[in-house]
Amino acid sequence: MDSREDDGGEPLSRMAEWRDVTPLPQDDGPHPVVPIAYKEEFRETMDYFRAIYKADERSPRALRLTRRAIHLNPGNYTVWHFRRLVLEALNADLDEELDFLQRIANSNSKNYQLWHHRRWVVERLGANAGAKELNLIKKILSLDAKNYHAWSHRQWVLQALGGWEDELDYCQQLLEEDIFNNSAWNQRYFVVTRSPFLGGLKAMRASEVRYTVEAILANPNNECPWRYLRGLYKDDIKALVNDPEISSVCLKVINTKNNYVFALKMLLDLLCHGFQPCHEFRDSVVALRTSQPDPLDPDLSMAICDILEHVDSLRASYWIWRKNKLSVAAV
Amino acid sequence: MAELAVDKHVKYILAVEKNKDSFESVVMDHLRMNGAYWGLTALDLLGKLDSVNVDEVISWILKCQHESGGFSGNIGHDPHILYTLSAVQVLALFNKLDVLDIDKAVSYILSCKNLDGGFGCTPGGESHAGQIFCCVGALALTGSLHYVDKDLLGWWLCERQVKSGGLNGRPEKLPDVCYSWWVLSSLIMIDRVHWIDKEKLVKFILDCQDVENGGISDRPDDAVDVYHTYFGVAGLSLLNYPGLKAIDPAYALPVDVVNRIFFSG
Numbered sequence: 001m002d003s004r005e006d007d008g009g010e011p012l013s014r015m016a017e018w019r020d021v022t023p024l025p026q027d028d029g030p031h032p033v034v035p036i037a038y039k040e041e042f043r044e045t046m047d048y049f050r051a052i053y054k055a056d057e058r059s060p061r062a063l064r065l066t067r068r069a070i071h072l073n074p075g076n077y078t079v080w081h082f083r084r085l086v087l088e089a090l091n092a093d094l095d096e097e098l099d100f101l102q103r104i105a106n107s108n109s110k111n112y113q114l115w116h117h118r119r120w121v122v123e124r125l126g127a128n129a130g131a132k133e134l135n136l137i138k139k140i141l142s143l144d145a146k147n148y149h150a151w152s153h154r155q156w157v158l159q160a161l162g163g164w165e166d167e168l169d170y171c172q173q174l175l176e177e178d179i180f181n182n183s184a185w186n187q188r189y190f191v192v193t194r195s196p197f198l199g200g201l202k203a204m205r206a207s208e209v210r211y212t213v214e215a216i217l218a219n220p221n222n223e224c225p226w227r228y229l230r231g232l233y234k235d236d237i238k239a240l241v242n243d244p245e246i247s248s249v250c251l252k253v254i255n256t257k258n259n260y261v262f263a264l265k266m267l268l269d270l271l272c273h274g275f276q277p278c279h280e281f282r283d284s285v286v287a288l289r290t291s292q293p294d295p296l297d298p299d300l301s302m303a304i305c306d307i308l309e310h311v312d313s314l315r316a317s318y319w320i321w322r323k324n325k326l327s328v329a330a331v
Numbered sequence: 332m333a334e335l336a337v338d339k340h341v342k343y344i345l346a347v348e349k350n351k352d353s354f355e356s357v358v359m360d361h362l363r364m365n366g367a368y369w370g371l372t373a374l375d376l377l378g379k380l381d382s383v384n385v386d387e388v389i390s391w392i393l394k395c396q397h398e399s400g401g402f403s404g405n406i407g408h409d410p411h412i413l414y415t416l417s418a419v420q421v422l423a424l425f426n427k428l429d430v431l432d433i434d435k436a437v438s439y440i441l442s443c444k445n446l447d448g449g450f451g452c453t454p455g456g457e458s459h460a461g462q463i464f465c466c467v468g469a470l471a472l473t474g475s476l477h478y479v480d481k482d483l484l485g486w487w488l489c490e491r492q493v494k495s496g497g498l499n500g501r502p503e504k505l506p507d508v509c510y511s512w513w514v515l516s517s518l519i520m521i522d523r524v525h526w527i528d529k530e531k532l533v534k535f536i537l538d539c540q541d542v543e544n545g546g547i548s549d550r551p552d553d554a555v556d557v558y559h560t561y562f563g564v565a566g567l568s569l570l571n572y573p574g575l576k577a578i579d580p581a582y583a584l585p586v587d588v589v590n591r592i593f594f595s596g
Contacts, residue, residue, distance in 0.1 A: 146501070146504065148452070148456075148457070148459060151456070151457065152452050152453060152456055155453070155455050155456065156453075180503040181503070182457065182501050182502040182503050182504070183457050183501075186451075186456075186457035186458075190455045194455065222503065223490065223502040223503055224502050224503055227447050227502065230446070230447075231446045231447070234446060313528070314489075314492045314494075314496075314527070314528045314531065315489050315490070315492070315526060315527070315528075316528070317525050317526050317527075318485075318486065318489055318526040321526070
């Protein structure tokens with residue numbers, strides 16, 4: 001990160017501009033415990049910052065000083081806070097401020113202070129800043145497509161300033177790059193359920209189910225589309241059970257005898273909610289247990305729990321619990 | 332051997348709390364709610380919580396509660412799950428949870444609940460084990476765990492365990508030792524910790540150690556740091572690894588410390 005941007009990184013004590021300021025050293029007390037061995041540049045910058053802060057000087061040179069301090073420690077929220085006061089006092093160009101933030105964004109992409117400051121700036125710029133901001137966030141997500149801060153900020157921008165029109169396409173693009181990106185799946189759900197341009201979940205359901213089924217068939221071991229599929233039926237479990245596409249994708253995956261764990265889990269949920277399987281389902285599940293000598297449980301749900309207890313052994317206790325719950329319900 | 336300079340620390344913390352316009356107080360401006368939690372907990376651990384003006388602290392906390400019920404980090408900032416947990420922890424320390432509009436705070440937390448049973452940072456945010464810890468912790472402290480679908484969330488949480496035995500924080504992400512805390516403490520708070528394979532998790536944490544130089548890393552063979560060392564040890568404590576003190580899953584403090592805070596009047 002370049003800290004030399006504005007003043008060449010020269011020591012402040014040697015700059016004419018700062019001659020009138022007496023730097024204020026940090027007071028660690030008489031017997032400091034675990035004192036930090038600050039580098040000279042850091043110590044000096046913060047000594048001058050403390051002086052300016054104490055004097056409450058909200059000037060252009062104060063603004064430059066906060067930039068220098070931020071480069072040295074972008075986690076110092078005092079400096080960020082004071083920078084906001086100075087920006088306001090100077091009625092500074094906030095588009096330039098966004099440019100500054102973007103330049104340091106890549107090396108500070110998980111810094112809470114930076115994201116908070118960014119939101120503060122965008123709030124003041126208003127609706128016109130929306131499109132540019134969405135573009136800037138894209139750049140950060142192109143380096144880390146799961147950055148939680150970036151996604152939270154993006155959701156805020158969409159809700160506060162709009163820009164929903166292209167968001168579904170953006171999710172599509174990210175999922176083409178990495179179908180395992182849970183954040184992109186989450187954003188897809190966010191758009192489908194909240195975009196004022198798409199007609200809502202029910203209207204989108206059929207096309208989204210088709211999309212998700214395709215994703216599942218390509219990678220049945222991918223946790224994300226299975227969860228997304230369930231989410232498409234939000235409060236409408238009956239519709240989930242009755243949609244032949246859902247039970248059909250479970251059957252298809254189980255028949256491949258490969259990566260079928262999530263398919264079995266979904267089938268179990270369908271059965272628990274009243275799904276009436278045809279014999280094909282039982283035949284396919286039976287076909288999974290070629291190495292087991294003992295016969296499969298006559299109840300298909302119980303049989304699935306037995307299988308999962310073995311093939312998803314990390315969660316064996318969970319599957320035993322599920323099976324017990326079934327027996328209790330059956331009584 | 333040096334002693335803990337109790338009086339000095341009390342003086343420092345009180346100075347921070349009292350001088351709302353001072354340099355130091357601004358240091359914690361937008362994290363003030365977290366700062367309050369750290370400062371007040373430290374004071375209490377030092378046996379000096381009564382040095383603080385309880386009414387002032389309570390009144391400031393309540394000014395940070397929004398229409399939605401959530402708490403912000405300071406007056407004028409937006410509500411956020413992190414500060415809602417801190418606000419609840421501070422009020423619990425003072426045994427003043429009754430001043431909270433608990434229903435409102437709880438309803439804010441629940442607005443962050445997702446269909447998979449998990450919680451995000453804000454409504455619509457992706458379910459994330461760290462956020463889940465904050466939400467479940469706050470709900471536990473306010474006696475509101477009955478709003479959690481424990482079976483559904485328990486299943487989402489136990490699905491965080493991957494082949495190596497480690498835990499991730501979101502679907503299809505890599506395991507990380509710190510999730511041995513966030514996921515595990517959440518599971519304990521909702522009585523579902525038996526749904527993961529404890530032995531395999533212990534093995535994963537131990538594999539993350541640097542046995543020559545000490546310390547624990549996020550995953551095997553990475554560089555160690557103190558953050559992951561803490562969460563690795565805390566996770567092992569939750570797993571009843573022999574020789575470790577018990578740790579409270581909601582407060583992330585040793586159980587004897589929590590007992591001392593609550594039961595020594």
